């Protein structure tokens with residue numbers, strides 16, 4: 001066993017959730033020998049339960065079939081532990097006998113303090129065609145943190161946090177050209193991107209390009225761009241590519257789904273190709289030329305897949321590292337050679353700390369979802385990253401930041417990471433919503449939401465729909481409810497095992513489960529074909545999250561629809577920002593929402609006339625943004641510490 005291999009079998013590869021297929025077979029089902037099981041957060045590896053895998057398994061040794069647990073080891077306990085979650089009546093609603101496909105699960109609430117987190121419990125039959133709600137819901141079973149980064153669900157999500165070591169190895173990726181270059185078509189509004197106003201501020205910006213030919217990409221890159229179905233560049237690519245190729249630092253803001261990923265990948269790969277870099281697998285220390293960081297595991301994996309696609313057939317080797325996956329597996333992958341390292345912050349820092357990744361050759365540092373990477377959840381990690389003694393100073397590296405939203409305070413802080421002459425590229429309104437998304441608001445009371453969601457989903461049928469909720473247990477609860485109502489649903493949130501998360505996304509992407517219930521962990525960056533609806537079952541508590549969430553639909557010139565349930569009691573503080581966002585996107589503002597904005601909290605100073613393109617480079621001073629809801633640090637949007645009604 002390699003020195004970095006995990007020393008013991010972790011139960012974290014063992015799904016606490018069962019997916020029941022419509023055929024009645026359970027791809028991921030398992031049976032515990034004792035029925036109930038639990039696991040201790042403080043030592044899941046030893047305290048959980050031992051399991052023997054009876055069938056399935058892919059070439060990586062992952063579970064692919066049914067498992068039979070040999071019974072709980074010490075430390076396991078049942079889900080009916082004391083806890084704030086346990087007094088709830090939700091559990092009784094799940095009798096586990098609903099047939100149907102449900103990539104979600106349900107866990108009994110149990111809060112036993114740290115070291116005794118999350119007992120699981122099941123009801124009903126675990127096997128066969130019977131519905132199984134075996135994982136997912138944990139009730140109110142999380143530690144309560146009051147402030148700071150540890151309370152940040154995405155931060156914990158991105159890394160392993162204090163979770164035990166994991167042995168999950170994702171399935172091997174298909175490497176045939178069709179899979180690598182599979183893409184969806186740009187939509188009827190793609191050409192309208194050309195009408196969006198673009199502002200580049202800073203000194204001596206280079207001329208924009210109009211075509212990919214003008215980007216002077218080398219032959220293999222050019223071919224890969226063609227095979228990806230890209231015919232002409234989007235505005236962020238037209239301006240971003242020459243800026244990066246000119247060696248300038250960049251803070252770029254462009255609406256969701258408008259091609260920011262290729263805007264930074266193509267010029268970086270082009271330069272690396274021109275320099276003739278080649279990944280060497282002969283070194284125990286790999287020194288990538290580019291590092292890309294993003295806040296969530298699924299997003300960084302997606303960026304990696306894009307990098308792998310564009311670098312196809314070249315000597316440039318991208319690698320991805322993120323939490324929830326075996327560290328040993330990722331180290332072995334790095335040591336095969338690494339030019340472009342894509343990572344979530346914690347795992348990336350871990351790899352550097354272990355001496356597997358060196359920084360002395362670094363030329364490019366990219367922060368995707370840069371505002372998120374610099375808010376209080378991730379900022380310390382970013383400062384640690386640039387603070388490594390080996391890290392080239394900002395004068396000696398190129399730093400690139402991309403997002404659809406940039407609160408001013410974050411912009412000011414971002415300047416610490418950038419050369420003073422960085423360029424600020426604004427495509428359209430900074431922080432504005434994608435205008436290809438039709439935004440609708442429905443006034444609700446908290447008690448009517450579930451039925452309204454069901455009514456809505458009955459009208460959308462099998463159209464792919466993402467339903468955003470505010471908390472992890474809400475995600476489990478709603479997903480389970482929908483499953484019971486025979487809506488093919490799966491869920492993704494930070495408490496699900498990585499294997500479950502990847503399975504949930506795969507089921508959603510393939511259409512096997514056309515409804516994905518998600519927390520904000522899926523709000524940013526994810527590019528999923530044919531998402532036709534986004535539902536904000538719970539509105540987020542900051543406007544930037546709203547912009548990112550609804551941006552999961554209406555991508556790349558396609559049309560999308562977003563429906564938001566607005567509960568005046570809970571969402572009043574967002575009204576003003578919503579009115580601004582709607583009017584900036586030339587959408588109708590419901591009169592009741594406008595009233596709410598005028599009469600609700602923070603109405604004083606509301607100025608609906610602030611319209612038109614605003615210069616929003618903070619160096620110019622001032623922007624249209626409503627700082628009341630933008631300035632709330634995402635770290636306080638605790639995913640799991642709110643009472644569910």
Ligand SMILES: Nc1ncnc2c1ncn2[C@@H]1O[C@H](COP(=O)(O)OP(=O)(O)OP(=O)(O)O)[C@@H](O)[C@H]1O
Nearest residue numbers: 230231232233234256257258259260261525527556
């Ligand atoms: N020039 C282009 N022509 C055709 N398709 C493109 C082009 N550029 C990007 N795309 C496709 O558009 C989709 C959205 O791109 P991408 O995910 O990079 O958007 P984004 O701006 O990063 O969005 P978000 O803000 O949500 O992260 C992807 O499927 C991508 O392959």
